[in-house]
Amino acid sequence: MSDLLPCIEIETAPNPQAAVIWLHGLGADGNDFASVVPQLDLTGCLPIRFVFPSAPSMPVTINGGYVMPAWYDIAAPDLTHQQDIKGIQKSASAIAALIEREIQKGIPSNKIVLAGFSQGCAMALYIGLSFPQPLAGIIALSGYLPLAEKFLSFRNKANFNTPIFMAHGVWDPVVIPKRGEDSHALLKQHSYQVNWQTYPMEHSVHPTELADISLFLQEVLSLA
Template identity: 55%
Template sequence: MSNPPIEIETGPNPTATVLLMHGLGADGNDFVPIANELDLSSVGPVRFVFPNAPVIPVTINGGYRMPAWYDILGADLAKREDEAGLRRSQETLEVLIANEKARGIPASRIVIAGFSQGCAMAFMTGLRHPERLAGIVGLSGYLPLADLTAAERHPANQQTPIFQAHGQRDGVVVIARAIQGRDTLKALGYDLEWHEYPMEHSVCMEEIADLNRFLVRVLG
């Protein structure tokens, strides 16, 4: 990562962690305001960890260097995926999960979440993690390396609840792409909670309220 993660704790001695990844071109500060809208007081002190993606050339943007979890090779997100970049960032996120465990937060009290590219990384990492996580959250993104998910997923997270949400008017990651991932995960037997909202590639207050309820449920 280019910079260390941003961390916010809602109280001393956190008993749970929400690891939340930003989207392409953003940084760890991007979702701090969203976290501040959440009320998780009923589950005890929570540590929010907002990692910063590395700054790399992004092919679809003419090779311009920007924060990205992996390269975007073309408009068709499924046909040409940066598998090496996805796996490198997966390793980075596994280190952050291990760090939370070293600080006393068990995997079963960790939620991995993300928006857009961060959503792809939440799915990429959470479905393959070798210990049961509290939850996986995917916002306005898609399932990466979808054809490899069945073979690479870890049984430890087969029963982990998944929250997936998307904007009906999203022109960056079209909702059909998200629905494909949703249907793939449901066909594999995952407990997936789906939400869609009349918005573009963004976040809305109704979504935050639904996410709040999900987090209280999986961390309660």
């Protein structure tokens, strides 16, 4: 993945002064969340460039080796055994390159939000907490922190104070609520600023959740 990942880009106004890089879940692509942008209330936000990258395709063990878009391989249903460290790190490098591209375009790191759903949530947390420059925020939806047992070794002090919005469906059968709850508890234990919310849904996105994401973006990417 030496070349930049293919992306869909949506700008809320000319000359964006902020960016949101939004990572899809397993088996999806960059189109998956592009339709969310018009549903967000971005009143009072800086002009934003939304970037929706697509993961490369690879065999996924939990799905019988079927080739599909994935940020890394998943070997076990509980998501915590035999984690694909090399795959996570490889995708992290590719996504970090997109952050660096936004910085090169003139958007400072502290005006960049990293968002993700499910497997994309895992990547958003991993990259956001380890990135060596401060980010504006992390949006972590229906996912978990991968490689949690190595968390203290890969986290970076640049993002110790970065606001984090974490959300999970109370009936999620794909990433069970305990995965998200455990990740939230670990971050709170180490004094991260986490806004934790749950919604009456399975593995999806709830209208109230979109309203809460809007408020989070209004806070971390405010014109003020």
